[in-house]
Amino acid sequence: MTTDFEKTPGWLDWYADPSRPRFRLPEGAVDAHCHVFGPGAAFPYAPERKYTPCDASKDQLFALRDHLGFTRNVIVQATCHGADNRALADALRASKGMARGVATVRPDVSDEELRELHEAGVRGVRFNFVKRLVDAAPRQDLLDVVERIAPLGWHVVVYFEAPDLPDLCDFFLSIPVPLVVDHMGRPDVTKDPDGPEFEAFLNFLRARPDIWCKVTCPERLTVDGPPALDGEREAYRDVVPFARRVVEEFPDRVLWGTDWPHPNLTDHMPDDGLLVDFVPHIAPTPELRHKLLVDNPTRLYWPDAD
Ligand SMILES: O=C(O)/C=C(\CC(=O)C(=O)O)C(=O)O
Numbered sequence: 001m002t003t004d005f006e007k008t009p010g011w012l013d014w015y016a017d018p019s020r021p022r023f024r025l026p027e028g029a030v031d032a033h034c035h036v037f038g039p040g041a042a043f044p045y046a047p048e049r050k051y052t053p054c055d056a057s058k059d060q061l062f063a064l065r066d067h068l069g070f071t072r073n074v075i076v077q078a079t080c081h082g083a084d085n086r087a088l089a090d091a092l093r094a095s096k097g098m099a100r101g102v103a104t105v106r107p108d109v110s111d112e113e114l115r116e117l118h119e120a121g122v123r124g125v126r127f128n129f130v131k132r133l134v135d136a137a138p139r140q141d142l143l144d145v146v147e148r149i150a151p152l153g154w155h156v157v158v159y160f161e162a163p164d165l166p167d168l169c170d171f172f173l174s175i176p177v178p179l180v181v182d183h184m185g186r187p188d189v190t191k192d193p194d195g196p197e198f199e200a201f202l203n204f205l206r207a208r209p210d211i212w213c214k215v216t217c218p219e220r221l222t223v224d225g226p227p228a229l230d231g232e233r234e235a236y237r238d239v240v241p242f243a244r245r246v247v248e249e250f251p252d253r254v255l256w257g258t259d260w261p262h263p264n265l266t267d268h269m270p271d272d273g274l275l276v277d278f279v280p281h282i283a284p285t286p287e288l289r290h291k292l293l294v295d296n297p298t299r300l301y302w303p304d305a306d
Pocket residue numbers: 035077078079080128133159182259262263264
């Protein structure tokens with residue numbers, strides 16, 4: 001078995017020495033979107049992957065959590081691990097209940113495997129529709145997966161890009177479990193936040209009260225920055241109006257996360273401390289920030305926590 005992996009050319013490694021955020025995260029804050037990668041020697045990357053990342057281990061993730069001031073993590077299976085959830089489950093178990101997970105499973109997953117994933121802390125599955133990351137899965141396969149996970153009380157996380165929403169919307173609305181949208185459905189932030197494309201996205205969120213939205217990844221969505229580097233306090237201003245609209249209209253179903261270790265960025269790698277300082281720009285009041293960072297993710301992933 002290959003355990004010696006060569007990173008995709010041009011790969012940017014995660015930022016090794018993040019600053020400490022000026023914005024003090026509230027007690028109980030959850031980093032609700034992050035990943036672990038490998039290490040490849042212990043948890044090999046999937047043969048069908050579209051990129052090979054640098055390693056980003058559970059210990060490195062938990063060190064970042066503590067450094068930034070988060071209490072908990074939601075670790076999302078990335079496509080470079082395919083439907084092999086071993087690295088994810090290992091991280092969840094090691095977190096001692098302080099991390100929950102979102103897995104990738106195929107329709108032929110066994111009941112036993114689902115039970116083990118649930119016991120490790122998995123509470124959802126991710127369906128990825130971003131063409132550079134995955135080959136399209138038949139929709140019937142996805143619905144078969146939903147049927148398998150619904151009895152466990154899990155939800156479905158969907159990742160897609162804004163131009164694909166019109167095609168996907170009816171399918172999404174037919175999924176009979178709660179939905180969580182990654183990265184605001186990847187809007188084109190050069191367009192008007194009050195224009196038809198983002199309005200279509202907001203209408204999708206309005207269509208059901210159990211559709212949640214991650215207001216994440218300004219570093220991925222931004223076009224003219226400035227990047228969260230070198231002490232920059234006003235990073236990613238072009239993304240703010242989009243995220244703020246979602247936070248203000250749907251304060252009880254928004255989530256935030258770092259997206260560490262930021263796979264597939266090609267322009268720059270953000271300082272995660274400065275990324276945390278982005279939050280007050282999109283959630284301007286302490287009440288909104290508490291819902292975004294504590295109440296909402298805790299309700300979705302730790303409903304029994306006090
Ligand atoms: O980190 C993210 O959420 C976004 C990703 C990677 C990804 O989703 C995956 O590999 O599964 C991206 O846009 O390349």
